[in-house]
Amino acid sequence: MADQIIKGGKELDAFLRSLPVKVERNIMRAALRAGAAVLRDEARANVPVDSGALRKSIKVSTGFKKGVVRATVKTDPKIAYYAHMVEYGTKPHLIKVQDSERPINWRLTGKRNKLTYMSMRTINRNALKIGNTFIGPVVSHPGAKPSPFMRPSFDSKSGAAIEAVTAKIRERLTKEGINVPAPEAE
Template identity: 35%
Template structure:
C-alpha cells in the first residue's frame, strides 16, 4: 500500500491559485491603467478635472476590468473638455430663480449682478461653444503599449518558480 503525505496541502495550494491569479491580474490592470491615467492628468487643461481622474479595478463575471474614469468634483466638466461643446443658449432655470421673476433677474443684471464682459445679458445668453481638448482618448492612444508593458512587468515581478506573490504594494 502506498502512503501519500501532503495531499491536503497540495489541494489547498491548487485551490488557492484562481484567487491569487485574480488578485495578480487586478494589480496588473491597475498598473496599466495608472500609466493611462497619469498621461491623461498631464494632458488635461483643468485642475478640477485633473484631480477627478481615478483608476478603478474589479473582478466581474470571470473578467478583470480596469478603468480610467473621471469621478468626483469636476467630473461633469470632463466631457465638455474631451469633446468640446456646440454653440448654445443659456438661460436661468425656473428652479434656480429663487422665486424671482425674469423682470427681477433683469433688474439685478442692470444693477451689476449678471453682467458678462461688462454687458447686460438679459434673459438668455448665447455661448459660442468651446473647442475640444481631448485628454482621455489621446492618453490611451499614446500610452497603450507602455500601459501593456507596465501590466506585464507587474505580472513578471510577482510570479516565480515558487508561486505567485500577491502582496507587496503597487507596480
C-alpha cells in the same frame, strides 16, 4: 494606433488560469491597475489646466465581475462634471436661467392674490451672473473647441500600459514564488 503584439499571451493566459482563482484575480487586478495608471498619468499630463479640478478627478478603479477583472480610467463626475465637454467640445448654445432657479417674481402677502413689490434680490436671481456682474436671463455661448486628453492618452501610451501589465504580472508571480522566465529580447 499600431497593433500591439504580446508574445506568449496564450501561454500566459493558460498559466494564470491554472492558478487558484483568488491568486489569479489579485495578480490581474494589480497588473491592470499598473497599466491603467500609465494611461491615467498620461491623461493628467494632457488635460488642459484651468483650476486643476479636472486633472485631480482622473482616477483608476478596478473591479471583478462575472469572472472578469477590469480596470477603468475615468473622471469623477462629482469633481469635474464637465470632463466630456472638454474632451469633445461643445456647439454654440444658449444658456438660460433654469425655471427651477427662478423665484416667483411677485411675493404674495397674507391675502390671496394681493401682490407686493419685487425685491432687488429677486431681480438678481432672474439674471445670469459671471463674477459680480449680472448679464441677463439668456447668454449666447460661442461653444468650445475639443481638447481631447483621454483618447490621445490611450493612443500614445497603450504599448507602455501593456508593458506595465506584463511587468506587474512577472513581479507578482515572482513574489508568489513562481519561477518566471525573463522577457524575450526583440
